[in-house]
Amino acid sequence: MPRFKKTRKFAVHKNILKETDSRLKEGDRVIRKKKKDENVIEKYEAPQTTSALFFNYNTQLGPPYLILLDTNFINFSIKCKVDLIDGMTDCMYAKCIPHLTECVRGEMERLGERYKLALKILKDPRVKTLSCSHKGIYADDCIVERVKEHKCYIVATCDKLLKRRVRKIVGVPIMSVGQRKFVIERMGMGV
Numbered sequence: 001m002p003r004f005k006k007t008r009k010f011a012v013h014k015n016i017l018k019e020t021d022s023r024l025k026e027g028d029r030v031i032r033k034k035k036k037d038e039n040v041i042e043k044y045e046a047p048q049t050t051s052a053l054f055f056n057y058n059t060q061l062g063p064p065y066l067i068l069l070d071t072n073f074i075n076f077s078i079k080c081k082v083d084l085i086d087g088m089t090d091c092m093y094a095k096c097i098p099h100l101t102e103c104v105r106g107e108m109e110r111l112g113e114r115y116k117l118a119l120k121i122l123k124d125p126r127v128k129t130l131s132c133s134h135k136g137i138y139a140d141d142c143i144v145e146r147v148k149e150h151k152c153y154i155v156a157t158c159d160k161l162l163k164r165r166v167r168k169i170v171g172v173p174i175m176s177v178g179q180r181k182f183v184i185e186r187m188g189m190g191v
Contacts, residue, residue, distance in 0.1 A: 050171075052151045058171035060152040063094035067175060068143055069127075070157035071107050074118045076177040085126055088156075091175065091182040099153070102132045103142040140165070147172050154184070 052060040088096035156175040
């Protein structure tokens with residue numbers, strides 16, 4: 001005699017105990033919150049913003065521009081055969097000073113022989129090195145923290161995740177490589 005498959009029951013109502021049921025323990029009961037009094041005014045603290053911002057306009061940005069470099073920006077500029085300092089000057093129509101953190105330099109050194117040309121470019125005396133005072137060696141965190149502290153930098157990166165993090169910071173523009181030249185995005189509005 002063949003067995004019949006049981007069909008699954010759909011939309012079965014599950015019995016739920018009420019909050020006032022005597023079978024519930026005191027710890028399991030859900031306590032309803034009282035409605036807030038309309039006459040009481042709530043106080044909250046607004047986040048501290050930098051004095052460099054006039055509304056969303058960053059007053060610290062001006063020539064000569066300080067540009068904070070990321071590892072993949074340097075690699076993409078080499079692949080697209082764009083000179084680092086000349087490309088930045090052509091993009092911004094002003095003097096640009098590229099800055100490099102110790103974390104980014106360490107990341108380039110750890111990548112090894114494939115990025116030997118990038119390390120030679122970074123030994124140029126026009127590229128300034130910034131010392132890091134934080135723990136860890138993750139370059140993206142280093143760049144984001146530095147930009148949060150000092151809003152005078154333009155972040156040069158091609159990394160999608162880093163771009164997304166920097167866009168959330170108000171008043172910091174992003175430079176990237178596109179169509180064999182450097183392109184600058186508008187400043188992040190903190191959305």
